[in-house]
Amino acid sequence: xxxxxxxxxxxxxxxxxxxxxxxxxxxxxxxLAQEVMFFxxxxxxxxxxxxxxxxxxxxASSHLSLGxxxxxxxxxxxxxxxxxxAVRAGQLGDKRGIIRYLLATxxxxxxxxxxxxxxxxxxxxxxxxxGPAFEYTPDFDRYTVPVTAETAPPNFVGNVQLFFSFYxxxxxxxxxxxxxxxxxxxxxIVKALRxxxxxxxxxxxxxxxxxxxxVDIVWIFLFPLVYLVWxx
Amino acid sequence: xxxxxxxxSLKSYLNVFWTLMxxxxxxxxxxxxxxxxxxxxxxxxxxxxxxxVVILYFMHVKYSNHIIWLTVAxxxxxxxxxxxxxxxxxxxxxxxxxxEAW
Numbered sequence: 283x284x285x286x287x288x289x290x291x292x293x294x295x296x297x298x299x300x301x302x303x304x305x306x307x308x309x310x311x312x313x314l315a316q317e318v319m320f321f322x323x324x325x326x327x328x329x330x331x332x333x334x335x336x337x338x339x340x341x342a343s344s345h346l347s348l349g350x351x352x353x354x355x356x357x358x359x360x361x362x363x364x365x366x367x368a369v370r371a372g373q374l375g376d377k378r379g380i381i382r383y384l385l386a387t388x389x390x391x392x393x394x395x396x397x398x399x400x401x402x403x404x405x406x407x408x409x410x411x412x413g414p415a416f417e418y419t420p421d422f423d424r425y426t427v428p429v430t431a432e433t434a435p436p437n438f439v440g441n442v443q444l445f446f447s448f449y450x451x452x453x454x455x456x457x458x459x460x461x462x463x464x465x466x467x468x469x470x471i472v473k474a475l476r477x478x479x480x481x482x483x484x485x486x487x488x489x490x491x492x493x494x495x496x497v498d499i500v501w502i503f504l505f506p507l508v509y510l511v512w513x514x
Numbered sequence: 515x516x517x518x519x520x521x522x523s524l525k526s527y528l529n530v531f532w533t534l535m536x537x538x539x540x541x542x543x544x545x546x547x548x549x550x551x552x553x554x555x556x557x558x559x560x561x562x563x564x565x566x567v568v569i570l571y572f573m574h575v576k577y578s579n580h581i582i583w584l585t586v587a588x589x590x591x592x593x594x595x596x597x598x599x600x601x602x603x604x605x606x607x608x609x610x611x612x613x614e615a616w
Contacts, residue, residue: 359531
């Protein structure tokens with residue numbers, strides 16, 4: 283193909299659109315591998331302390347609302363589906379489809395964050411926000427976890443607080459990723475409205491899709507680890 | 515075939531979606547049974563299957579080239595190393611008693 287005939291989207295340091303797309307994908311996956319290590323550090327720290335203080339973590343987890351957690355898991359999986367369909371619309375060059383599915387994804391993401399806001403407020407009002415406002419009195423008679431005032435390890439309340447520190451930092455960092463994702467989707471909708479995408483060029487949609495599915499995967503692990511510690 | 519030229523059908527995306535929904539239900543139901551130390555193992559295994567399905571189909575890795583496979587595997591292996599070595603340390607610290615002061 284002569285130089286003056288190539289796609290207007292092809293940067294000059296690439297041989298072809300395909301090579302350009304594959305470079306973007308590789309870059310995005312390297313970023314996501316880095317994100318795995320970023321969240322991974324928190325997951326490893328969580329694993330160590332859960333191993334060390336199993337009773338306190340089980341008790342603390344049972345104070346979270348399983349209903350909200352499960353609801354949000356379903357909402358986030360739905361948003362992953364709509365995001366996958368937005369990328370598919372990009373592949374098909376369907377501008378209306380891109381915008382429709384991105385709006386649906388933004389809507390579902392907002393529902394998720396709204397629920398998270400309700401949960402955070404509840405926990406704060408119950409005195410479970412770590413820090414000076416943390417106030418927790420163990421009620422050993424009501425726990426299903428086999429732990430009594432006599433068998434409870436020293437600093438039991440402190441370890442309950444530790445669980446909530448992990449809960450707020452991990453879900454908070456996850457929520458921050460979702461806010462960034464919503465920003466990216468708004469940017470994509472503006473680009474789509476300006477007809478910047480076509481069947482042969484929709485890389486930004488595809489890359490945002492990868493990011494969004496990664497955020498979904500983080501939640502897929504967070505949900506059982508923070509909400510389902512001790513439900514039997 | 516590159517990841518962006520393979521167009522999955524609407525039906526295949528819906529199949530992935532229902533698989534993820536079914537596994538979410540399963541992980542909640544299983545949590546209500548007392549499996550002892552296996553509760554956490556089952557929960558993490560189900561989450562791993564869900565993540566695998568998302569990576570393969572939603573993230574198109576099934577249709578991507580080998581260097582993408584390598585990057586995904588590297589992310590996974592390095593995380594398992596970090597987790598495995600750290601747990602191996604903390605889980606075995608008390609196997610040998612601390613020496614008395616001398």
